[in-house]
Amino acid sequence: MRRILVTSALPNANGAIHLGHMLEHIQTDIWVRFQxxxxxxxxxxxxxxxxxxxxxxxxxxxxxTPEVLIERLRAEHAEDFRRFYVSHDxxxxxHSPENERxxxxxxxxxxxxxxxxxxxxxxxxxxxxxxxxxxxxxxxNCPRCGADDQYGDNCQECGATYDATELVNPxxxxxxxxxxxxxxxxxxxxxxQFADFLKEWTATDAVQPEVAxxxxxxxxxxxxxxxxxxxxxxxxxxIPGTEDKYFYVWxxxxxxxxxxxxxxxDRTEGLEFDDFWTPDSQAEVHHFIGKDIINxxxxxxxxxxxxxxxxxxxxxxxxxMLTVDGKQMSKSRGTFINAGTYLEHLxxxxxxxxxxxxxxxxxxxxxxGLDDFVQRVNADLVGKxxxxxxxxxxxxxxNFGGRLAGEIHDAELWGAVSSAGxxxxxxxxxxxxxxxxxxxxxxxxxxxxxxxxxxxxxxxKDPDRRDEVHGVCSLGIxxxxxxxxxxxxxxxxMAEKAEGFLRVEPLAWRDAATPLLDHEIDRFRPLFTRIxxxxxxxxxxxxxxxxxxxxAASRESNTVGIDDFQTIDLRVAKVLAANFVDGADKLLELNxxxxxxxxxxxxxxxxxxxxxxxxxxxxxIVANLEPRKMRFGVSEGMVLAAGPGGRDIFLLAPDTxxxxxxxxx
RNA sequence: GGCUGCGUAGCUCAGUUGGUUAGAGCACAGCAUUCAUAAUGCUGGGGUCGUUGGUUCAAGUCCAACCGCAGCUACCA
Numbered sequence: 001m002r003r004i005l006v007t008s009a010l011p012n013a014n015g016a017i018h019l020g021h022m023l024e025h026i027q028t029d030i031w032v033r034f035q036x037x038x039x040x041x042x043x044x045x046x047x048x049x050x051x052x053x054x055x056x057x058x059x060x061x062x063x064x065t066p067e068v069l070i071e072r073l074r075a076e077h078a079e080d081f082r083r084f085y086v087s088h089d090x091x092x093x094x095h096s097p098e099n100e101r102x103x104x105x106x107x108x109x110x111x112x113x114x115x116x117x118x119x120x121x122x123x124x125x126x127x128x129x130x131x132x133x134x135x136x137x138x139x140x141n142c143p144r145c146g147a148d149d150q151y152g153d154n155c156q157e158c159g160a161t162y163d164a165t166e167l168v169n170p171x172x173x174x175x176x177x178x179x180x181x182x183x184x185x186x187x188x189x190x191x192x193q194f195a196d197f198l199k200e201w202t203a204t205d206a207v208q209p210e211v212a213x214x215x216x217x218x219x220x221x222x223x224x225x226x227x228x229x230x231x232x233x234x235x236x237x238x239i240p241g242t243e244d245k246y247f248y249v250w251x252x253x254x255x256x257x258x259x260x261x262x263x264x265x266d267r268t269e270g271l272e273f274d275d276f277w278t279p280d281s282q283a284e285v286h287h288f289i290g291k292d293i294i295n296x297x298x299x300x301x302x303x304x305x306x307x308x309x310x311x312x313x314x315x316x317x318x319x320x321m322l323t324v325d326g327k328q329m330s331k332s333r334g335t336f337i338n339a340g341t342y343l344e345h346l347x348x349x350x351x352x353x354x355x356x357x358x359x360x361x362x363x364x365x366x367x368x369g370l371d372d373f374v375q376r377v378n379a380d381l382v383g384k385x386x387x388x389x390x391x392x393x394x395x396x397x398x399n400f401g402g403r404l405a406g407e408i409h410d411a412e413l414w415g416a417v418s419s420a421g422x423x424x425x426x427x428x429x430x431x432x433x434x435x436x437x438x439x440x441x442x443x444x445x446x447x448x449x450x451x452x453x454x455x456x457x458x459x460x461k462d463p464d465r466r467d468e469v470h471g472v473c474s475l476g477i478x479x480x481x482x483x484x485x486x487x488x489x490x491x492x493x494m495a496e497k498a499e500g501f502l503r504v505e506p507l508a509w510r511d512a513a514t515p516l517l518d519h520e521i522d523r524f525r526p527l528f529t530r531i532x533x534x535x536x537x538x539x540x541x542x543x544x545x546x547x548x549x550x551x552a553a554s555r556e557s558n559t560v561g562i563d564d565f566q567t568i569d570l571r572v573a574k575v576l577a578a579n580f581v582d583g584a585d586k587l588l589e590l591n592x593x594x595x596x597x598x599x600x601x602x603x604x605x606x607x608x609x610x611x612x613x614x615x616x617x618x619x620x621i622v623a624n625l626e627p628r629k630m631r632f633g634v635s636e637g638m639v640l641a642a643g644p645g646g647r648d649i650f651l652l653a654p655d656t657x658x659x660x661x662x663x664x665x
Numbered sequence: 666g667g668c669u670g671c672g673u674a675g676c677u678c679a680g681u682u683g684g685u686u687a688g689a690g691c692a693c694a695g696c697a698u699u700c701a702u703a704a705u706g707c708u709g710g711g712g713u714c715g716u717u718g719g720u721u722c723a724a725g726u727c728c729a730a731c732c733g734c735a736g737c738u739a740c741c742a
Contacts, residue, residue: 012742052742123740136741154666154738161666161738191739214669214737221668224739249742291670291736299739320670321735328735357677364671365735372676375691383704391701434678441690448705457700473700526702 002040003283005276006032007257009293010049010094013070014058017080017339019351019368020290020329023322026355027431028288029086031317033489034428037509043271045260046081047092048074051236052249053134057174059235060624063568066235070095080339084348085492092260094252099259100237103252107228108240109308115193121186121227124152124164124179126172128636132184132231133164137174140167176634187229187239194303195223201302201312210363211291211318215298226300254301257287258310277310284314291318291363317431320365334544341542345535349491349528350377356490357438361431370536378530380437384444385483386494386528388451389501392476393524395456400470404478406518409471413450417443417482418513424486425509433490440486447479477502477521482512497527569624570640570664571595572654578611581632589632590614590639594623595661602635608649620652620664 008028011021028044035042050070059066070093078091093099110116124133135152142155143166152164164170165181172179202215228251230236232244237252239245258277265271276283289297294316302312324335342351354373357380358366396402408414420443427436454472459465481498485507488495499506501522576598577591586604588611601621622638640652654662 010742014742049742053740054742132740134740151741153740164740210670217668217737218739227740230740248740250740253742293742294669294737295739323735326734360678362671363669363736367677369676372691376677378702379691382702387701387704389701391704394700438678438690445690451700452698452706455698455700457698460700524701528702530702 002035002042003275004035004040004042004286005261005283006035006042006044006286007260007288008044008046009287009289009297010047010253010256011077012054013048013050013073013077013093014054015073017077018329019324019337019339019342020322022084022339022342022351023355023366024288024290024319025081025086026084026352027317027319027359027433030352030356030359030433030489031286031288031428031431032087033492034425034509037485037488037507038425039508043089043261043264044087045090045092045257045264046088047090047094047096047256047260048077049249049253049256050074050093050095051234051247051252053131053137053230053234056233056235067095076340080343083343084339085352087492090260090264092256092263094249094256094259096256096259096263098262098266099252099256102255102258102262103237103247104240106255106304106308106310107247107251110189110304113307115190115307116187116228117190117225118185118187120183122165122181122183124170124172125182126175126177127180128175128177128634129172131174131233132182133172133174133179135164137172138164138167138170138179139173140170143168175636184231185229185245186227187245188225189228189300189304189307191223191226191299191303194307195219197306198223198299198303201306202298206313206315207298208318208361208363211294211298211316214294218295218299223299250296250300251304254296254304279309279311281311285311286315286317287313288317288319291320294318317361318363319359320363322366322368324368325370326367331547332544334540334547336547337539337543338546341546342539344542345538346531347529349493350531352490353377353381353437353487356433356436359431359433360435370540374531374533374536380441380444381491382528382530384441384448385480385487386526388444388447388476388483389480389498389527390524391451392456392473392480393501393521395460395469395473396477396521397523399460399466400473401520402522403520404516404518405467405470405474407471408478408515408517409468409475410450413446414475414478414515416446417479418515420482420486421509421512428489436486437490440483443479443486444483447476447483450479451476474517475515478515481507481516485509485512494527497525501525501527568622571621571623572658572660572662572664573599573619573621573623573637573639574660575614575617575619578609578614580606580611584632587630587632588614592619592621592637593660594621594637595659599636600633601637601639602630602632603639603641605639605641605649605651609651617651618654618658618660620654 008025011017032042032044055066059069074093126133138152139149141148142150143162147155152167154161170179199219202212228248229239229245230248234246236246236249239247262273265273287297297316305312329336354376424436424439456469456472460469481502484495484498488507495507501524503522571594573592573594575590576593579589581587581589586606587602588606590601590603592599592601620640625638642650
């Protein structure tokens with residue numbers, strides 16, 4: 001018996017599970033269920049990837065702690081996967097004590113062995129939000145072609161790549177402030193020390209050949225050290241021995257595989273972490289990932305593992321990306337389909353089957369063709385496979401007391417079906433479920449042809465041919481049973497219904513090789529209904545509607561809960577200076593004392609207030625309003641006032657005694 | 666821009682080390698059939714294999730350039 005640990009890449013805790021995630025988890029789950037049917041021990045763990053600046057900012061926006069945010073999403077994600085029959089043994093979180101422990105352990109071992117070092121890095125810093133800016137939060141002009149609005153790493157216009165520090169007129173996308181160049185100490189894993197190890201490792205069959213080709217680009221070009229630290233504020237684990245340095249999320253994400261497994265071991269009798277993770281382990285570790293994250297899993301991760309005295313992965317299974325009707329998933333086209341939206345209208349096994357026909361065990365992209373999806377499922381699954389049971393069951397029930405014949409009517413047909421198991425097993429093992437499905441539907445074609453040739457409905461009237469009819473229909477049921485077993489990794493719920501119909505124990509792979517003889521079966525009930533194209537249209541419509549709603553945000557709701565209200569940080573502020581703004585006929589620029597700091601706020605009150613008379617008075621401001629770029633500068637908040645506008649504007653004023661910085665509750 | 670991979674009938678794909686008239690399923694058309702969730706069987710139409718050029722007795726298959734798609738390009742998770 002093989003002992004196998006399997007993972008899918010960790011979904012981010014910053015959004016809902018969508019079709020792209022489902023592709024990966026369904027592919028993984030099919031492989032896992034196949035291994036289990038073969039009698040192997042196969043543990044499947046996953047987790048939400050929770051850390052990073054994005055989580056921190058999202059939680060801030062919602063006015064909750066990151067912990068609250070990520071736990072809510074984790075529960076949602078786990079539920080989506082469960083409803084698609086994805087059989088995780090554990091769906092955990094990277095924000096866990098186990099993960100912190102393994103991160104520290106791995107880091108400490110790497111440091112002790114001289115695989116880490118620190119160096120000062122110059123990085124752009126947002127003085128308003130008080131944090132260092134990742135490339136994705138920076139925009140500016142391309143240093144080569146000057147194009148507007150380019151991100152901090154490369155230019156969409158001319159294709160140049162550069163450092164964020166080279167951007168011309170850089171701007172923080174969080175505050176629109178001009179970033180400052182600041183020095184900070186960063187921690188690095190000295191990847192070049194692992195160059196020889198990685199060259200050897202990537203040449204094994206742990207990675208697909210095309211992946212090895214891609215990796216050769218980095219390996220021959222020379223590996224760079226890997227920056228594994230981020231400065232506070234950051235939502236993550238603090239690096240041992242530091243005050244304000246945190247592990248970069250890509251350091252702790254793959255360690256999350258180990259942590260999720262450890263968490264499972266702690267609750268499972270007989271499951272030992274060390275059996276799977278020591279360097280001499282005989283167990284297997286398989287990672288399923290998309291081709292977008294090859295470098296993390298095939299360079300950093302094996303290097304980190306080998307440098308910290310853990311085993312390296314047996315195999316990294318890399319798949320291509322999902323397109324819908326030939327294009328990237330898009331919210332406005334209605335093709336950025338969330339798992340939850342799909343489930344409201346369609347059976348999860350439709351998707352499992354359709355995607356299974358697409359997997360080839362390679363890194364080619366896969367297209368979700370909307371019409372193709374409907375046709376494929378209806379024609380193959382309902383028209384071919386299930387139809388065999390449906391057309392034979394009636395005869396068995398009505399004429400033979402629901403009992404199958406005692407012998408095989410056609411040895412040749414049964415031989416073809418029952419002997420396909422080995423070839424199909426190889427296809428499943430290599431991840432080529434597309435070819436496996438094609439072989440299985442070809443077997444279904446054989447079955448349907450066989451039944452058509454023997455015309456049981458005609459011969460039933462002839463008493464001399466009753467045994468033949470019994471034999472033909474019984475063999476039909478047996479063919480169906482074998483196909484249900486072959487398809488069980490893909491269609492677990494259908495297989496379960498088939499087991500009920502056949503009155504048998506849960507099907508194992510080897511059951512396809514031995515027929516059911518002289519055995520009573522149940523009445524047949526439809527195992528699958530056809531896809532209604534209208535249901536799919538509804539999914540697209542709903543997805544489009546979600547996109548519109550999301551962009552309209554929560555502006556339209558009439559009432560808010562107390563929690564929503566508490567997300568707004570109202571504060572008392574004192575006007576230190578007030579000035580006219582050149583070129584603005586409604587605005588005044590205010591300098592406000594907010595207690596611990598000062599801010600600049602633009603207020604549209606020029607028509608009602610003389611700036612000179614404002615100085616010294618107290619006002620109420622929204623302190624956590626997203627900084628807004630205006631024509632004349634960035635406004636860092638909003639002063640509260642009542643009235644229709646023009647001359648009729650009335651500032652809210654706290655009574656005497658209030659101090660700048662006090663929160664309004 | 667560089668790198669990896671892909672581009673074969675309307676759709677989804679198969680085409681092994683280059684070798685006789687390029688295959689399958691779905692869709693479409695005709696016929697047959699009626700047991701089955703309008704399911705099944707038989708027959709048929711449909712492709713200058715992304716483009717251009719090259720190597721070769723012979724290229725979908727090898728080479729080059731170009732076009733299109735996806736991903737990566739190390740601080741987006």
